[in-house]
Amino acid sequence: STNHEAISQQIRNQGQGEIPHLFAYSQLLLAVNGHEGLYATCGTPEKFWAKWKEEDIIEAEFIRLKNQNLDEKSLASIFNHRPTSARKEY
Structure with a gap:
């Protein structure tokens, strides 16, 4: 194959x-x-x-997941090593 x-x-x-x-x-x-x-x-x-297997997610669930606000711990892990301006832009 x-x-x-x-x-x-x-x-x-x-x-x-x-x-x-x-x-x-x-x-x-x-x-x-x-x-x-x-x-x-x-x-x-x-x-x-x-x-490789794709997870089937209905559109409504996908929209909910991608628009969900991140908690402070997640935001800190993403932005703490970046300039403050990066988080403000987010």
């Missing part, structure tokens, strides 16, 4: 004889075709790559 080839290439490219430096900061690797996707972290053998 196309995803099998993509996973094989991702794993091969991480090898010392290839381009491992391109994966130094990768958090998530993806193998995606037009119908399905698989994901893993660097160094994951092919048999442990997981199938």
Whole structure:
């Protein structure tokens, strides 16, 4: 399958004889075709790559979630390391 080839290439490219430096900061690797996707972290053998599943959320719930106000702890974790102007703009 196309995803099998993509996973094989991702794993091969991480090898010392290839381009491992391109994966130094990768958090998530993806193998995606037009119908399905698989994901893993660097160094994951092919048999442990997981199938990407989209969560079905009805539109009303999506709108509620994206417009929900964040609590102070969440806001602090997002903005405390940024300039004050960033939080004011938010």
